[in-house]
Amino acid sequence: MSMRRVSIFGATGSIGQNTIDLIRRDAARYDVVALSGGHNVAQLARDARELRAEVAITAYEARLPELRAALAGSDVEAAAGTQALLEAASRPADWIMSAIVGAAGLAPGLRALEQGSTLALANKESLVCAGRLLMQTAKAHGARILPVDSEHSAVFQALVGERISEVERIIITASGGAFRDWPMERLQTATLAEASSHPNWDMGQRITIDSASMFNKALEVIETHEFFRVAPEQIEVLVHPQSLVHALVGFRDGALMSHLGAPDMRHAIGYALHWPDRRHLPVARLDLATVGQLEFRAPDSARYPALRLAQEVMARGGLSGAVFNAAKERALDHFIAGRIGFLDMATITEQVLASLEAQPDLIDAAMTLENVTRIDDLARQAADQAVLKKTG
Ligand code: NAD
Ligand code: MG
Numbered sequence: 001m002s003m004r005r006v007s008i009f010g011a012t013g014s015i016g017q018n019t020i021d022l023i024r025r026d027a028a029r030y031d032v033v034a035l036s037g038g039h040n041v042a043q044l045a046r047d048a049r050e051l052r053a054e055v056a057i058t059a060y061e062a063r064l065p066e067l068r069a070a071l072a073g074s075d076v077e078a079a080a081g082t083q084a085l086l087e088a089a090s091r092p093a094d095w096i097m098s099a100i101v102g103a104a105g106l107a108p109g110l111r112a113l114e115q116g117s118t119l120a121l122a123n124k125e126s127l128v129c130a131g132r133l134l135m136q137t138a139k140a141h142g143a144r145i146l147p148v149d150s151e152h153s154a155v156f157q158a159l160v161g162e163r164i165s166e167v168e169r170i171i172i173t174a175s176g177g178a179f180r181d182w183p184m185e186r187l188q189t190a191t192l193a194e195a196s197s198h199p200n201w202d203m204g205q206r207i208t209i210d211s212a213s214m215f216n217k218a219l220e221v222i223e224t225h226e227f228f229r230v231a232p233e234q235i236e237v238l239v240h241p242q243s244l245v246h247a248l249v250g251f252r253d254g255a256l257m258s259h260l261g262a263p264d265m266r267h268a269i270g271y272a273l274h275w276p277d278r279r280h281l282p283v284a285r286l287d288l289a290t291v292g293q294l295e296f297r298a299p300d301s302a303r304y305p306a307l308r309l310a311q312e313v314m315a316r317g318g319l320s321g322a323v324f325n326a327a328k329e330r331a332l333d334h335f336i337a338g339r340i341g342f343l344d345m346a347t348i349t350e351q352v353l354a355s356l357e358a359q360p361d362l363i364d365a366a367m368t369l370e371n372v373t374r375i376d377d378l379a380r381q382a383a384d385q386a387v388l389k390k391t392g
Pocket of ligand 1: 009010011012013014015016036037038039040059098099100101102104122123124125148149150201202203204205206207265
């Protein structure tokens with residue numbers, strides 16, 4: 001059996017660590033090429049040493065001396081910064097995990113596809129920012145993208161052996177996040193700590209807060225549209241507080257196929273890692289008799305303005321996805337920094353969308369990495385200005 005060359009971008013994060021957990025259990029099958037991280041240099045160095053990676057990269061140049069010191073005496077190269085990340089993504093690999101959080105994952109993901117690697121895509125933001133570019137790059141280079149978001153992995157699995165032309169609708173489930181049972185009046189005063197704890201999933205802080213606001217689900221609706229090429233009106237969101245049914249695919253004969261599993265990201269990561277095979281995974285087995293009942297309800301649109309914004313973004317098209325994502329990322333930064341309230345994230349994002357969508361030369365520019373990066377910058381600046389205006 002030949003060794004598979006694998007790289008993990010965002011290795012120190014929640015998805016990255018779950019990926020490492022699976023690889024570590026079966027280390028003899030894998031040759032680890034690159035591991036990347038951010039500020040968590042000690043963790044990065046520990047994992048790179050243990051997995052005997054070729055190179056470890058921190059996103060931050062100021063952290064390079066620390067990473068070098070932590071890797072001293074090992075065979076692992078130390079590198080830092082955006083260019084180093086791109087260089088590492090260009091190293092031949094069979095399988096690359098894209099698990100950086102935010103739009104920063106786009107350029108390395110494109111680079112990985114350009115050299116024909118299979119890209120396991122957790123970084124949903126890159127599909128929201130530049131879905132067509134990502135899909136076309138994969139096609140042009142004979143590379144494959146495998147979804148890692150749990151809902152999209154579930155849809156992908158329900159579609160095995162099926163034809164997308166026979167799909168009537170795709171239903172992605174949402175736990176409803178931390179505040180699903182809170183009265184609306186309380187939402188604006190929700191604290192960072194309250195928004196940072198998820199009822200079912202253990203994830204990075206940013207996606208956890210995005211789950212409470214449903215911005216995460218809004219991104220996932222757009223991700224569904226971009227990845228599976230179904231029309232916006234074919235995509236439904238269903239609140240399912242237990243997070244056991246991850247998605248359902250409805251076919252034109254009315255049949256619904258669904259994927260169920262314990263809320264453990266190693267399911268989706270493992271499926272992408274072993275695809276098209278299925279191998280044993282160390283995840284809990286569902287006992288439905290113990291679960292007893294599955295609960296579903298329609299999402300409350302007043303509570304979750306992000307879902308309406310996703311519809312508007314898909315209807316507008318062009319580069320509006322990049323604006324939406326960048327404005328949301330910046331609004332989230334400001335919420336984390338304590339400058340704005342929980343509901344302000346949606347208001348700010350909506351304002352930025354309105355102001356940039358009024359500029360067709362920007363929104364309707366060709367979808368290139370350069371144009372996406374430029375509009376991403378402008379959207380972040382517009383979000384900063386909107387926050388300044390609000391806070392005085
Ligand atoms: P995380 O915050 O736990 O980890 C993020 C990783 O990205 C870290 O390694 C960090 O060092 C790195 N990083 C952060 N900013 C960077 C930058 N500017 N440049 C380069 N690297 C940077 O995040 P996570 O929860 O693991 O999520 C990662 C991605 O997977 C996100 O796109 C998220 O939406 C998606 N996702 C996560 C889950 C989950 O269960 N955590 C589920 C579905 C999808
Ligand atoms: Mg998801």
